[in-house]
Amino acid sequence: MILNVVLGILWLIAVPFGLGIFPCSYLQKKYRSPGMIFVVGYLIMMALFECEYLPALFFKADFRTLCLIFRLSAGFLSFSFLLLGWRDIKSLTFPKIHPLFIVFIILVVLQCVARWFQGVTDGDDAFFLGTAVNSYFGNSMYVLDPYTGFETGLDVRHAISPGGVFLAFLSDCIKLHPAITAHIVYADILLILHYIVYYGIGRILFEKKEENAALFACFICVFDVFGNVSFFTGATFLLTRTWQGKSVIANLCIPFAFWLLLLLVKEEETGKQWRQKRLIYGILSACTMLAALTNATTGVLLLPPMFLIGSAAVAIARKKISPVVVSMIAVLPVGILALLYKICF
Amino acid sequence: MVTYLKQSLDTVLAFGGNGLLLLYFLVAVVFLLVTEKDRGIRKLMAEYPMVILLIFFIPLFPYLVCNVFHEGETFYRFLWLIPMSAVSTYATIVFMEKIKFKWLKFVIGAVALICIAIGGNPGYQSPVMIPATNAYQIPEQVIELCDAMNVPGREVEAVFPHELVPYVRQYTPYIKMPYGYETLVARWGFTDDLEYEMLNDVSNAENLTGLARERGCHYIVLNKNHYVDKSLTDYGFEVFFETEGYIVYVDSSNIPKC
Numbered sequence: 001m002i003l004n005v006v007l008g009i010l011w012l013i014a015v016p017f018g019l020g021i022f023p024c025s026y027l028q029k030k031y032r033s034p035g036m037i038f039v040v041g042y043l044i045m046m047a048l049f050e051c052e053y054l055p056a057l058f059f060k061a062d063f064r065t066l067c068l069i070f071r072l073s074a075g076f077l078s079f080s081f082l083l084l085g086w087r088d089i090k091s092l093t094f095p096k097i098h099p100l101f102i103v104f105i106i107l108v109v110l111q112c113v114a115r116w117f118q119g120v121t122d123g124d125d126a127f128f129l130g131t132a133v134n135s136y137f138g139n140s141m142y143v144l145d146p147y148t149g150f151e152t153g154l155d156v157r158h159a160i161s162p163g164g165v166f167l168a169f170l171s172d173c174i175k176l177h178p179a180i181t182a183h184i185v186y187a188d189i190l191l192i193l194h195y196i197v198y199y200g201i202g203r204i205l206f207e208k209k210e211e212n213a214a215l216f217a218c219f220i221c222v223f224d225v226f227g228n229v230s231f232f233t234g235a236t237f238l239l240t241r242t243w244q245g246k247s248v249i250a251n252l253c254i255p256f257a258f259w260l261l262l263l264l265v266k267e268e269e270t271g272k273q274w275r276q277k278r279l280i281y282g283i284l285s286a287c288t289m290l291a292a293l294t295n296a297t298t299g300v301l302l303l304p305p306m307f308l309i310g311s312a313a314v315a316i317a318r319k320k321i322s323p324v325v326v327s328m329i330a331v332l333p334v335g336i337l338a339l340l341y342k343i344c345f
Numbered sequence: 346m347v348t349y350l351k352q353s354l355d356t357v358l359a360f361g362g363n364g365l366l367l368l369y370f371l372v373a374v375v376f377l378l379v380t381e382k383d384r385g386i387r388k389l390m391a392e393y394p395m396v397i398l399l400i401f402f403i404p405l406f407p408y409l410v411c412n413v414f415h416e417g418e419t420f421y422r423f424l425w426l427i428p429m430s431a432v433s434t435y436a437t438i439v440f441m442e443k444i445k446f447k448w449l450k451f452v453i454g455a456v457a458l459i460c461i462a463i464g465g466n467p468g469y470q471s472p473v474m475i476p477a478t479n480a481y482q483i484p485e486q487v488i489e490l491c492d493a494m495n496v497p498g499r500e501v502e503a504v505f506p507h508e509l510v511p512y513v514r515q516y517t518p519y520i521k522m523p524y525g526y527e528t529l530v531a532r533w534g535f536t537d538d539l540e541y542e543m544l545n546d547v548s549n550a551e552n553l554t555g556l557a558r559e560r561g562c563h564y565i566v567l568n569k570n571h572y573v574d575k576s577l578t579d580y581g582f583e584v585f586f587e588t589e590g591y592i593v594y595v596d597s598s599n600i601p602k603c
Binding site: 117122126138184198206212219222249 | 363421
């Protein structure tokens with residue numbers, strides 16, 4: 001148990017935090033919160049996983065080899081970023097503690113606790129967790145059919161998005177069964193990341209009055225809890241299949257992309273040191289798209305149009321073409337990866 | 346063209362539930378279009394969602410998604426790009442800020458929350474939610490059955506009743522199944538003779554054991570409420586394990602050993 005906790009702190013908190021700190025050091029101080037660093041770190045971790053997973057799949061490497069390579073690279077990158085950005089730890093902006101913020105925290109904690117006590121009869125877990133269990137126990141990636149356990153040819157449509165393998169990696173890091181990791185640990189992390197992003201959106205929208213950011217986040221909590229209007233909504237995915245790749249796209253990647261677009265619109269307004277920031281915006285956009293691809297194939301169809309349309313809106317608003325150009329460049333990595341995948345497999 | 350328009354409309358209506366939240370969102374968009382002074386925020390919070398919605402209704406779009414990308418089943422996910430809750434909430438708070446009286450702000454906030462509650466549906470009451478009985482959040486029976494069938498150092502093969510099929514390989518990779526969840530979803534079009542036999546109101550014991558043996562199954566798990574015309578013990582299977590609701594038979598000519 002103590003080992004699980006120590007490994008959990010290292011791989012689920014310290015490494016993502018390290019990965020996020022350097023890119024976030026380029027953001028304006030008011031947008032540089034510990035929570036957003038954590039979110040950025042997770043998205044970079046997912047994006048990096050996709051970039052290392054595809055060659056591993058091509059060369060038929062086993063799961064543990066991928067884990068080893070990924071641990072070394074993510075650990076090294078996290079440590080390097082921590083060294084590069086450690087000075088900025090002192091200048092982080094923490095949320096103001098006031099009654100509405102406390103209400104928001106209580107609502108999030110309640111949702112996290114509720115997740116521990118609710119099983120879900122969703123059939124898609126048969127694929128998602130089946131894939132994770134195959135990788136975790138069978139040391140293989142997309143060799144066995146997750147539904148039956150028999151050897152099968154590469155499932156080309158799904159194999160480009162290693163959400164299940166990433167879950168197996170997290171399980172391997174904290175030495176817990178993938179089902180426990182997904183339903184309890186990863187689900188709670190994703191819920192927290194989701195609300196950090198929305199709080200971040202609130203902070204951009206209500207720059208002058210932070211209480212409103214907390215109110216905004218409380219409303220989002222209520223929307224999420226009552227959002228089960230149909231099978232289709234992101235809120236339904238958030239509550240019933242938090243850990244699945246589709247839910248990660250709907251509730252983390254897309255809101256984060258929206259946060260980035262809002263940031264873009266604000267930064268384009270001020271225009272200070274914007275060349276560097278455009279680069280960071282581009283890198284974060286590219287990472288978000290790759291992270292979405294890691295989680296589900298739909299990511300490649302959803303995020304690029306979102307960035308292109310959103311950045312076009314910013315470009316029109318601020319009368320500058322550069323947001324669109326940066327977004328177009330940011331789309332390239334995911335586009336090239338998808339194209340290479342199509343050619344190679 | 347009409348078909349695609351209808352598909353888009355049906356998807357949006359299904360996305361909107363009883364329509365109140367959709368209406369709330371549309372009112373919020375109009376409010377922001379009229380009142381938002383920051384051009385950038387207005388573009389992203391009001392115009393961008395409308396552009397996404399507009400694209401969704403251009404017939405070429407569903408055509409491309411369904412016929413070129415073959416993502417017809419997941420077409421609705423494009424609606425995730427519309428930040429409905431963020432836009433509705435932002436407009437509500439901006440509106441509240443414009444009001445002088447504190448008590449009236451509370452009233453408007455409360456009305457908004459009531460709208461969300463009436464227009465929405467609590468996720469925790471979703472039929473897919475069941476109380477978790479263990480840390481795996483997998484039905485207890487599955488764990489009990491899988492543990493009983495587990496043979497250290499090797500894999501075994503077993504046929505499970507439909508209600509347990511999706512969970513087995515979420516728990517253990519050491520039990521293979523002749524058919525999995527993919528066969529249970531009719532629209533995916535997979536068929537399996539053994540699955541048909543398991544699905545029959547009254548299974549034929551001879552067929553069931555014959556097909557299971559043919560497929561190399563060591564075990565057959567039956568729900569105690571499921572009818573089989575004869576006992577499986579008449580066909581070379583013997584009772585191996587029992588739980589409250591299920592009975593496990595093992596093929597006596599193919600008992601898995603370590």
